Amino acid sequence: MNDSILTLTGLTRDFGAFRAVDGVSLFIRRGSITGLIGPNGAGKTTLFNMVAGTLKPTSGTVALDGKDVTGRSAEALFRMGLARTFQIPRPFKRMSVIDNLLLAPPAQIGESVPGALFRRGRVAEQERALREKAQEILEFVTLDHLAEHPAGKISGGQMKLLELGRALMGDPTVILLDEPAAGVNPTLTAILIDRIEELNRRGMTFVIIEHDMDFVMRHCDPVIALAEGKVLFEGTAEEARVNPELLDAYLGAPA
Amino acid sequence: MIQALLDGVLTGAIISLGAIGLTLIMHMLRFANFSYAELLAIGAYASLVFDGLFSALVPVLDQAFAPLTLTGALALAMVIAMLVTGVSAVIIDRLVFRRIRQNADPLSMVFASFGVALVIRNVIVLIFGHHAQLYSQEIARAHVLSFDPLILIKPDQVFVLCLALVLMLALHLILTRTTFGFAIRAVAENPTLAQVAGVRLSTVIVAVWIIAGSLSAAAGTLYALTNQLNPLIGHVFLLPVFAATIVGGIGSVYGAVLGGFIVGIASGLALMLLPPGYAPAMPFLIILAVLILRPQGLFGEDPR
Amino acid sequence: MIGLVSYLAFFLTMAGIMAIITLGLNLQWGYTGLFNGGIVAFFGAGAYGTMILGSGAEPDQFGGFDLPWLVAITGGVLFAAALAWVVGVLTLRLKHDYLAISTFGVAVALESLVRNSQWLTGGARGLRGFPRPFEDLVGDTFTYGLVFLAIVLVVLALVWWGIERLVHSPFGRALRAIREDETAARALGKNPARLRLWSLVIGSAIMGAGGGLYVSYTAFISPQDLLPVLTFQVWAMLIVGGAGNNRGAVLGAVLIWGVWTLSGFALTRLAPDSMQLDAGSIQYILIGTLIVTMLLWRPEGLLPERISQEPTKTADKAALEAKQ
Amino acid sequence: MTSLGVVGLEAGYVRDLPILTDVDLVAESGRLTTIIGPNGAGKSTLIKAIAGLVPISAGRIVLGEQSITGLRPDLMGQHSLAYVPQTDNIFRTLTIDENLALTLRGEAGVRARITELYELFPALREKQREKAGGLSGGQRQMLAMAMALTRKPTVMLLDEPSAGLSPKIATEVLDLVRSLTDQGVTVLLVEQNVKQALRVADHCYILAEGRNQIDGPAADIAKDPVVGEIYLGGKRMSAA
Amino acid sequence: QDCTVDVGTVYPTSVDWGQPIAQTALWVGDMINEAGGVDGCEVNMILRDDQNDSRVGVDAARALVDLDGVQLLIGTVSSGISIPILTSVTAPAGVMQMSCCSSSTRLTEIAASGEANGLWFRTFATADVQAAVAAMLAQDAGIESVTVLFKNDDWGQDIGRIAAEAFEAVGITVHESIAINDAQPSYRAEATQALRDQPEALYLALYPTEGISFVREWIGLGGTSTMIGANSLKSDDFRAAVGLDNLTAFVGTDTSSPRVASADAFVDAYTAQFEGPPSGPGLANSFDAAAIALLAYHAAGRDATGADIAAQVTAVTDPEGEAIPATVEGFARAMEVLSEGGTVSYQGATGAVTFDANGNVSAPAVSWVFAEAGPSEERYISLEEVAAFMASMN
Numbered sequence A: 001m002n003d004s005i006l007t008l009t010g011l012t013r014d015f016g017a018f019r020a021v022d023g024v025s026l027f028i029r030r031g032s033i034t035g036l037i038g039p040n041g042a043g044k045t046t047l048f049n050m051v052a053g054t055l056k057p058t059s060g061t062v063a064l065d066g067k068d069v070t071g072r073s074a075e076a077l078f079r080m081g082l083a084r085t086f087q088i089p090r091p092f093k094r095m096s097v098i099d100n101l102l103l104a105p106p107a108q109i110g111e112s113v114p115g116a117l118f119r120r121g122r123v124a125e126q127e128r129a130l131r132e133k134a135q136e137i138l139e140f141v142t143l144d145h146l147a148e149h150p151a152g153k154i155s156g157g158q159m160k161l162l163e164l165g166r167a168l169m170g171d172p173t174v175i176l177l178d179e180p181a182a183g184v185n186p187t188l189t190a191i192l193i194d195r196i197e198e199l200n201r202r203g204m205t206f207v208i209i210e211h212d213m214d215f216v217m218r219h220c221d222p223v224i225a226l227a228e229g230k231v232l233f234e235g236t237a238e239e240a241r242v243n244p245e246l247l248d249a250y251l252g253a254p255a
Numbered sequence B: 001m002i003q004a005l006l007d008g009v010l011t012g013a014i015i016s017l018g019a020i021g022l023t024l025i026m027h028m029l030r031f032a033n034f035s036y037a038e039l040l041a042i043g044a045y046a047s048l049v050f051d052g053l054f055s056a057l058v059p060v061l062d063q064a065f066a067p068l069t070l071t072g073a074l075a076l077a078m079v080i081a082m083l084v085t086g087v088s089a090v091i092i093d094r095l096v097f098r099r100i101r102q103n104a105d106p107l108s109m110v111f112a113s114f115g116v117a118l119v120i121r122n123v124i125v126l127i128f129g130h131h132a133q134l135y136s137q138e139i140a141r142a143h144v145l146s147f148d149p150l151i152l153i154k155p156d157q158v159f160v161l162c163l164a165l166v167l168m169l170a171l172h173l174i175l176t177r178t179t180f181g182f183a184i185r186a187v188a189e190n191p192t193l194a195q196v197a198g199v200r201l202s203t204v205i206v207a208v209w210i211i212a213g214s215l216s217a218a219a220g221t222l223y224a225l226t227n228q229l230n231p232l233i234g235h236v237f238l239l240p241v242f243a244a245t246i247v248g249g250i251g252s253v254y255g256a257v258l259g260g261f262i263v264g265i266a267s268g269l270a271l272m273l274l275p276p277g278y279a280p281a282m283p284f285l286i287i288l289a290v291l292i293l294r295p296q297g298l299f300g301e302d303p304r
Numbered sequence C: 001m002i003g004l005v006s007y008l009a010f011f012l013t014m015a016g017i018m019a020i021i022t023l024g025l026n027l028q029w030g031y032t033g034l035f036n037g038g039i040v041a042f043f044g045a046g047a048y049g050t051m052i053l054g055s056g057a058e059p060d061q062f063g064g065f066d067l068p069w070l071v072a073i074t075g076g077v078l079f080a081a082a083l084a085w086v087v088g089v090l091t092l093r094l095k096h097d098y099l100a101i102s103t104f105g106v107a108v109a110l111e112s113l114v115r116n117s118q119w120l121t122g123g124a125r126g127l128r129g130f131p132r133p134f135e136d137l138v139g140d141t142f143t144y145g146l147v148f149l150a151i152v153l154v155v156l157a158l159v160w161w162g163i164e165r166l167v168h169s170p171f172g173r174a175l176r177a178i179r180e181d182e183t184a185a186r187a188l189g190k191n192p193a194r195l196r197l198w199s200l201v202i203g204s205a206i207m208g209a210g211g212g213l214y215v216s217y218t219a220f221i222s223p224q225d226l227l228p229v230l231t232f233q234v235w236a237m238l239i240v241g242g243a244g245n246n247r248g249a250v251l252g253a254v255l256i257w258g259v260w261t262l263s264g265f266a267l268t269r270l271a272p273d274s275m276q277l278d279a280g281s282i283q284y285i286l287i288g289t290l291i292v293t294m295l296l297w298r299p300e301g302l303l304p305e306r307i308s309q310e311p312t313k314t315a316d317k318a319a320l321e322a323k324q
Numbered sequence D: 001m002t003s004l005g006v007v008g009l010e011a012g013y014v015r016d017l018p019i020l021t022d023v024d025l026v027a028e029s030g031r032l033t034t035i036i037g038p039n040g041a042g043k044s045t046l047i048k049a050i051a052g053l054v055p056i057s058a059g060r061i062v063l064g065e066q067s068i069t070g071l072r073p074d075l076m077g078q079h080s081l082a083y084v085p086q087t088d089n090i091f092r093t094l095t096i097d098e099n100l101a102l103t104l105r106g107e108a109g110v111r112a113r114i115t116e117l118y119e120l121f122p123a124l125r126e127k128q129r130e131k132a133g134g135l136s137g138g139q140r141q142m143l144a145m146a147m148a149l150t151r152k153p154t155v156m157l158l159d160e161p162s163a164g165l166s167p168k169i170a171t172e173v174l175d176l177v178r179s180l181t182d183q184g185v186t187v188l189l190v191e192q193n194v195k196q197a198l199r200v201a202d203h204c205y206i207l208a209e210g211r212n213q214i215d216g217p218a219a220d221i222a223k224d225p226v227v228g229e230i231y232l233g234g235k236r237m238s239a240a
Numbered sequence E: 001q002d003c004t005v006d007v008g009t010v011y012p013t014s015v016d017w018g019q020p021i022a023q024t025a026l027w028v029g030d031m032i033n034e035a036g037g038v039d040g041c042e043v044n045m046i047l048r049d050d051q052n053d054s055r056v057g058v059d060a061a062r063a064l065v066d067l068d069g070v071q072l073l074i075g076t077v078s079s080g081i082s083i084p085i086l087t088s089v090t091a092p093a094g095v096m097q098m099s100c101c102s103s104s105t106r107l108t109e110i111a112a113s114g115e116a117n118g119l120w121f122r123t124f125a126t127a128d129v130q131a132a133v134a135a136m137l138a139q140d141a142g143i144e145s146v147t148v149l150f151k152n153d154d155w156g157q158d159i160g161r162i163a164a165e166a167f168e169a170v171g172i173t174v175h176e177s178i179a180i181n182d183a184q185p186s187y188r189a190e191a192t193q194a195l196r197d198q199p200e201a202l203y204l205a206l207y208p209t210e211g212i213s214f215v216r217e218w219i220g221l222g223g224t225s226t227m228i229g230a231n232s233l234k235s236d237d238f239r240a241a242v243g244l245d246n247l248t249a250f251v252g253t254d255t256s257s258p259r260v261a262s263a264d265a266f267v268d269a270y271t272a273q274f275e276g277p278p279s280g281p282g283l284a285n286s287f288d289a290a291a292i293a294l295l296a297y298h299a300a301g302r303d304a305t306g307a308d309i310a311a312q313v314t315a316v317t318d319p320e321g322e323a324i325p326a327t328v329e330g331f332a333r334a335m336e337v338l339s340e341g342g343t344v345s346y347q348g349a350t351g352a353v354t355f356d357a358n359g360n361v362s363a364p365a366v367s368w369v370f371a372e373a374g375p376s377e378e379r380y381i382s383l384e385e386v387a388a389f390m391a392s393m394n
């Protein structure tokens, strides 16, 4: 199964007596845009948290690119090319928007103490390149005019955009997006999707939790649905649209 | 050993008493309040003044409630001192903390409280002088519980223990059962949202200062009763109180009381484990050990 | 006149040492959010380290290595750094007040240790020092005062330069990020444990350098120098000056140290004779009032942290204009 | 029955730097008025200004006959006004029950009212004794909504209440809001879920760059091609 | 008097026991002025608080030396502050320093090494005498076992160790030496610890503040009231707080004034000045420190340097010189003699002190008890007697 970039086996997470994720086994196809849907509280975010190393699984394993990474820390996973965004944005509030972005790229020379102290030239060079890239991403998420603004003082939707921009800065190979479109203006969402598809064509794998069905149906393949911590459905968007269980538990009415 | 443990619980009781008020203040206003120590001193000195007044005016009050050394006059004085201290706390908040709270981070509050503490402590020195004072020259005698091994307890300390436990229960019930308690906790977490939810900030803050102020007055008075009264008591007593609050987990009254016992027992056991010169370090070493196992304190909540 | 200059040089020497320590704290708190409540422990580690390495032999006393000053003080700094490393590894997961009380406890424990280990630290009697650096070359005390001030200023400049470089580099950015939100920083590949440890160790080494300089000047150290008041002073300096801003930290150090000492000087001059005995208490009241007033007047510190290159307001304006 | 009016409003977070300029708006009683617009347009700021959380430098806010300009936020409840913030809208360290009881403070029949609310949001009932910090994103939104409903307000300010909710629940919540207006409640709704918002709204305001742009009956706005192109996601919208 | 002589004084006035010590020093300045002033000039005692903090103390000393140009610095209490002042301010600047109460043996080492340039003096008798006398008293009282409690500072560590050695040397069992730390909220644990051995007597080298807390706890727990205390407990606060009833079996030690009129003269004058007898540690020492230093200043002349003043100390404490009491009249007489180039033997509050080459004094001893009116002397133990006893110990 060498086209699987992420392989989850029997992933389970308990909060006290409550089982939020219950033995989820999945594989995410390399180069796909996988949609993850499911009712509120189904365990989607918890699943992301376990895959990205933010939460430790109670049991089960995660393999990234064929390597078992269960229980690895979030920072290690990010450096291995796995980025994620938070459903409830977590900007570094007292840093400027652009600094939020500049933070992300791994392997910055100036991030080690000797590098920062003694390799001024190389650091400045790298900074310049990163700054350019950050500027570009900011333009793309329409935050360029707020580059020097404290990230704690932007609108709720702008914070979501910042989340996305930050994750993209790291040039990840897999990126987990937790409701990237919630709170984002539809016009902008359309632009974001274009960009995501472009990045996807260049080989970036996306796993996207989203409640916006237009988004999921048009752009995600495959679609996976969770409910009560278990995989309820796996298939194409077309199949999802007509799946009776999904309709009942999640969509409510035919979309 | 048994005696050391017992001593720990009994001396710990008074630390617990101080910690209950502090944990509330630290939780709600989210800063380590050094001037809390001086509230203890204000309370203890206010008791001294009123105690003198009452025993002069109404001599019958000067009878101790056997077997305690607490007299009627002092008990009454303590009640008034609680009020006085509560009000002082509110006034200090109005003058200093409220304004800083509005536009700065909690650390500014910490150091403002440090400044306030310096001022209050030295005003007390100017008024009452440096020397040690006592409510009563009477020395509280210990009761022998057992001769072999020798186990001694002092009624005063048992009284303080009971009081701390009762207050703990009362406050815990207030925090977890009443909407007023919810309001306190809500303000602690997110003042803006609390306002949106209909909580009037100023009212809650005043209430908390009054509660904490009066608790500190009680703690200060009882501490002075079982030890001595001098302008540094706040300062001396504060450290263990802080330690207790933090090891118990900020915001938890159970934690505060348990923390008090831990600190008390730690200083009791210190002499068994280390040479006496190291006694001051012992409680902190225990705290360090507890926090390494539970970084947010025994009963603390993980912020976020 | 010479007296004034001499005192001024001394005042600046002390203020400079305090400023060095405050800069160390600024790295820890201002840029990393580490609530170090045990500054005096690292100051003391540096001071005792320098002293033990640099001073001559004495009966019943460990040490007596009689090393050259520069070696001794470097040793002191390394000693402070080593202590910080141990403390850091133990307390990495602690935050805010929890970290503060733990580090405070470390300071109390260190004080207990030096107070009670006669063989190592001389116990409560303290340790005698070694001749002050370059004193024999200079000779007269007045000039020496200036020379020592120069030494302190050179160290201050070095520390300043180092910290400025650090915080205005990606390293500093990462520090600020973990100060803000550790979970999010981890999700972006930053290792909070490593960063915090670095910050703690470097900051504490700087505090140790302050301690080493101090004992080089006084040629004596005792547990009396390890009381928590130093920790409070340094904190007050940083908060009043403005955390997250090195200029603020230095300004705060000079200001608070000035308030702390000059208020005593002013009182002996200005207060009536009848009040001289209470001058100590009045001085504390003055100090307290001044700290409170400064915080009331500028709660965010005299020179607060700047979040973006341009001040927020102009950035906002520019943004607004760009939109219209 | 009270309608809410905003006249010539100028407000912002920093002095001399208004985010909103000259904003006018009327939310009539018993009707659902929605505000849409790009990110950072000032929608949340507008709602916060009404709720007394942002300083107002010019203009007025009137509730019925009464001016509530610069109202102290904790007094909103007394004017039967409820507000659901866009972010940070629940107390994480309180349990679900406590979150609800807090907003009901002082009212009689607390228990009964809370039970009613659990009927509306059964997902919350299962977690009633747990800390709200453990809720999923969508569950938090439900709780925030429930908190706003506790005291049966007559005016509701909702800032993206459906964000993060599953399509089914989002529909239910918006339908619920709709049904409230039928009982005479005045609702001011900010949404990025534009399609749904326009479905339930009577009237729609479009806000951009802190100013009124267009307003009109929701049905007309939804059909307006220019508006659709600029603000509503263009072809995506019309295609759906 | 149309000229003034500035004298620096550094004492911890913001600390409980520091204030009376400072007050006593200032009082000596007034007495000297009344007696005619230093070399005809009015003495201006400039008092600075050291806050019991070495950095503040050093700064205060520095300001006095640099800005006020003093040649004589009186102070301070804590050795941890006196030493850095000596090593970094007064000795380098050639200013004489005289302390009442600094007790550390480090100071002897510093003086012996020559670092102090002969500018250092203290009127505090080193701990050996008091410790030896304590053992002597215990032996006389037939006590067989003691527990030693000492304040955990430089003075306490020294005296506690020496006392324990002295007790053992005369065959008294020392159960334990327990360090009492400053500023603890409770001394219950220490009291319990001491109680375990059920000692016949306690030896207390404590200050009043922790002394009160500890002894009250101790008595409350039913411990013995047989106690031997160092001079630091000679305090009204201590007596009042513990209660005379509980102090009937208490006996104190002190270095003492010899049996001459001047000892009483100090007490009487003090009582008249401060409306109460001297109570609390260090007062007599503070008096003598200031008096000797100022008289030496007088002898050296108004324009003297620190070294000049230091050189004149022997002229004031010359055993061969005319005995003068510690009163205004005595000071006036002394000044007269000194002005003529003679020498005097100052009979101070702590006796006819003499300094050795390291600036230390040795003095006879006394035992005292608490009485209704304050501490009262019981037995005078001459220098010879103490020396003989100390010799018999080893």
Ligand SMILES: Nc1ncnc2c1ncn2[C@@H]1O[C@H](COP(=O)(O)OP(=O)(O)OP(=O)(O)O)[C@@H](O)[C@H]1O
Pocket (backbone or CB within 6 Å): A146, A149, A152, A153, A154, A155, A156, A157, A158, A183, D013, D014, D019, D037, D038, D039, D040, D041, D042, D043, D044, D045, D046, D086, D192
């Ligand atoms: N706390 C704040 N302090 C200063 N400026 C702020 C603050 N919050 C928001 N702003 C600024 O105000 C502008 C309007 O923000 P607002 O939150 O009202 O937007 P919004 O229309 O609600 O956007 P969204 O749809 O993304 O939630 C933004 O450009 C932002 O930069």
Ligand SMILES: Nc1ncnc2c1ncn2[C@@H]1O[C@H](COP(=O)(O)OP(=O)(O)OP(=O)(O)O)[C@@H](O)[C@H]1O
Pocket (backbone or CB within 6 Å): A015, A018, A020, A038, A039, A040, A041, A042, A043, A044, A045, A046, A047, A087, D127, D133, D134, D135, D136, D137, D138, D139, D164, D166
């Ligand atoms: N830290 C926690 N403590 C306790 N329970 C938790 C915690 N985090 C999540 N849960 C519970 O686990 C379940 C799954 O939560 P999760 O956040 O994964 O849901 P989700 O699928 O992302 O939902 P949504 O679409 O609403 O965001 C929920 O019932 C939630 O209450």
Ligand SMILES: [Mg+2]
Pocket (backbone or CB within 6 Å): A044, A045, A046, A087, D136, D137, D138
């Ligand atoms: Mg989720």
Ligand SMILES: [Mg+2]
Pocket (backbone or CB within 6 Å): A155, A156, A157, D043, D044, D045, D086, D159
């Ligand atoms: Mg908004």
